Amino acid sequence: MSHPTPPGWYPDTAAPGYERWWDGTAWTAHTRTGATVIQQSGPRPGAGGGGGTGARTIALVVAAAVVVAVAVTGAVLLTGGNDSAPTATRTGSSAPSPADTATDGAPGDASPSPSGSPAGEDPTVLVDQLNGITLPIPDGWERVERPTDEMLTMRTVDSEAYYCPGTSSAMCYHGTVTTRTAGGADPTTPEAIARKDIVAAADRAYDEDIIGRPIHGGIMSHRQIAAGPVSVAGRTGYQVRWRVVTGKGPGGYVQSLVFPSAVGSESPVVVRYAFDAGSGGVPLALMDTLTKGIRPIGDSETGGGVGSSVAP
Incomplete structure (x- = not known):
């Protein structure tokens, strides 16, 4: 058997x-x-x-x-x-x-x-199996099947991608949302994690891409425009939102949202948002819409849950 x-x-x-x-x-x-390395513990022979x-x-x-x-x-x-x-x-x-x-x-x-996505997965929903949550995928957005980093990602469709200001080789997107589980090196409270993560979120979206190429002419300044507790899928979390000014291009908005996972030991979940500003950007209100649409896996409640679509 x-x-x-x-x-x-x-x-x-x-x-x-x-x-x-x-x-x-x-x-x-x-x-x-x-490249996981397995090491033998205990005394060496002899x-x-x-x-x-x-x-x-x-x-x-x-x-x-x-x-x-x-x-x-x-x-x-x-x-x-x-x-x-x-x-x-x-x-x-x-x-x-x-x-x-x-x-x-x-x-x-x-x-x-x-x-790379599970068979039969709803194209209008981003399913985070590890953290037990779903996020609605807005109209004009798509799931990234093989992200270059280790974070589950959705973003505006490829047809709207553009060369990042300041470089002719890196591609940028008007809107990106990623999810991950907070690591062991992160602080322990949602507020502390969010305040630390917002720096990395801004750098990743508007300073350098994942392979170190400068984009958007770098971050010139930032301004916090929102911060505070927020309810996410019936749990209390914390969010921090910045307006970022860049050396080239219109800059944008970044947000780090942290809340307890819906499964297991309830490890903190980190959701990052990066929306371009300017005429070609994504409406800032969509950040709040997506946050309200986060659901535990299996919750079929309407208004952003499994099986629904959200317009930007």
Whole structure:
């Protein structure tokens, strides 16, 4: 009998060097750079105080694992491996093989998917599986299937992209929204996280892109135009909003919104907004509309929940 592949990060063969999050039943849109390093803890063999014993213990464990693997493989081959739950390989192993990992179905599915988003995902909703929330995707916006960073992203459509002021190689978008889980190095309260993150949000949107190219002529000044507690999906969060003046172009507005996750240990969720100012920009009121439209996954309430569309 096999077991479902547990949730976790697994290699994404459609994007070499990246890993994709498997939530236990389906692939999500979350990706990150790979190259996870596993280090052996404990004393080194021969370092004194039982190094030889540790080596013999490891050898016994490895040998036992090989025997179990062979036994399971034989059993599945005899039964045909006809399981309804997703498994990593057809030989009964529940861990995905890096060579066989696909971007759709269970880890190890031999048929790769042409898209990185889960099958049947609503195109009008950005689903953040890790944090248990959804955001409505406005009209004229789209989900970014393979973001260059590790944050789930939606932005104005590619047809409205333009070369960032001050460079002829970097592309900019009139509106961008990203979500991520606050890291261990972040402060602990929503207010403290938001006040720290707004600096990084402004720099990422209007100073340098992710590979260090200068954009918009850099940030010349900023002014805080809003800050305070806000209710998000029935939870109390905090937001900070800046108006950014740039060396070239009209500049824009950035906002960092932080609130407790709807799942698990309720780790803080960080939602960043970046809207261009000027005639080609996105209406500033859309920031508040999107914030009000954030819902826990599975909440079908109207007004920005699952299955609805928001006009900019």
